[in-house]
Amino acid sequence: MLNKDKIKRFTAENALLEQFMFHFYRLRNAKAFQQEVELRRDLSIFDYQRLSKDLPYAPSERVIDNNLYGYARYLKEFAGITQDLKAYMEHGLFLGRIVHQDQYHWHFPRIITMSEGRRAILKDKIPQKESIAVGPYIHYAPSLYRDAQMKSLKEKLGKVLLVYPFHSMKNVKSSFNYYDLIEEIKRVGKNYDSVLISLYYLDALDKDKQEAYASEGFHLVSAGHKFDPNFVARQRAHIELADLTMSNGMGTQTGFCIYLNKPHYIFQQDINQQAISKQENQRFNANSAGSDKELVAYQRSYFSQLFSELRSDISEHQRAETAKFWGFESIKTKDELRAIWPE
Incomplete structure (x- = not known):
């Protein structure tokens, strides 16, 4: 394993160290990050080069992967959740029975995924953690444009x-x-x-x-x-x-x-x-x-x-098979999400 993975996973296992690093990056980069995000929000849909440039890391969620692609941000906005999710949110579709190694190391006791089928795999692979299926993450995000x-x-x-x-x-x-x-x-x-x-x-x-x-x-x-x-x-x-x-x-x-x-x-x-x-x-x-x-x-x-x-x-077959993997039947209402993450 590369040293950077060892460091990341050691940090993930230690709540105090992880929290320190979270606040360190927020304090160091939050202002520059937010300014750039706001600027990019108003860019043309065709300004792909500017949209793709590096961003400073300024996490809004303590689990590093929860800051990928805006999935956690829009799930929380949809439900009106202001607290940290305190769970590892899988950053997309995982095929087979593959489980990202980081999921074993994060000290938080929950994992968020899309489908019930995937939740069953996680329950088998990491039984000590609760897995929650919320359906396709894009459900919770509106179009960026008016x-x-x-x-x-x-x-x-x-x-x-x-x-x-x-x-x-x-x-x-x-x-x-x-x-x-x-x-x-x-x-x-x-x-x-x-x-x-x-x-x-x-x-x-x-x-x-x-x-x-x-x-x-x-x-x-x-x-x-x-x-x-x-x-x-x-x-x-x-x-x-x-x-x-x-x-x-x-x-x-x-x-x-x-x-x-x-x-x-x-x-x-x-x-x-x-x-x-x-x-x-x-x-x-x-x-x-x-x-x-x-x-x-x-x-x-x-x-x-x-x-x-x-x-x-x-086709009906295409929709049914896709629904199994992406969890179309696992979509949660605002109230259901707030019951999982009460304020």
């Missing part, structure tokens, strides 16, 4: 194809045949007025990837940096503008699109994920054993097949 702004954008863009290329991660680059993907986007997009390419913030700063899509006349957008609390609200705006959504590999956004009643098409491609070093490769592989990886691969293949047909609607 109705008038959304109407104006829709009038400008017309019929929209929204594409999510499989994205890189920190220290792990993803690659695939860009030519084949672009040719497929052009084939599908010929019946649409506009094509939006939603780039993850790491890829949005890659000039080669920018040029590959921009040179075809596609519009580039990004939901923003991972620590931008408006990430999920910006993502919802992108999805609501779309008439059809598309990707070349399933991800958390797949279920979000279906939940928001946007048909989804997966163009099947071989994806290569390469860590930048031997150490990072060990870190990347540390969360799963062989059997877990096999189940993940099977589930990825299953969803790729499920959405392999290009269609303008969502």
Whole structure:
């Protein structure tokens, strides 16, 4: 294990040290962070480069991962919760039976996830912690843009194809045949007025990837940096503008699109994920054993097949299978959430 993981997990296990670090980063970075977040809130939907730039770390939640993508922020705003969640919130869809190693180390006794199926896995893997399913996180976030702004954008863009290329991660680059993907986007997009390419913030700063899509006349957008609390609200705006959504590999956004009643098409491609070093490769592989990886691969293949047909609607089977993994039936009301986190 890398030293940074050891330090992070040692901190997560020690409440006083963890709380000290939380307040340290808030005091050091909160003002600059908030100013930049407010500035980015008003940026054009197409200003993907500015939206993707680094943000200073200024946590609003004590668990580090709870500050990713704005999921915790909007869950709390929805329910009127002002206190810290004091739980580890999974930062997206986890396939197979993989459990992030950090979840074992945080001293808080709860885990937040999306589905009952995932909750059962967590109960089996970490029985000493209570797991809570709240459904697809995007349910709790409204679109970042006002109705008038959304109407104006829709009038400008017309019929929209929204594409999510499989994205890189920190220290792990993803690659695939860009030519084949672009040719497929052009084939599908010929019946649409506009094509939006939603780039993850790491890829949005890659000039080669920018040029590959921009040179075809596609519009580039990004939901923003991972620590931008408006990430999920910006993502919802992108999805609501779309008439059809598309990707070349399933991800958390797949279920979000279906939940928001946007048909989804997966163009099947071989994806290569390469860590930048031997150490990072060990870190990347540390969360799963062989059997877990096999189940993940099977589930990825299953969803790729499920959405392999290009269609303008969502089949009952697609919706039902997606609902199981993203927890459509686990949505909580404001009162239910406040009962879990009473003020």
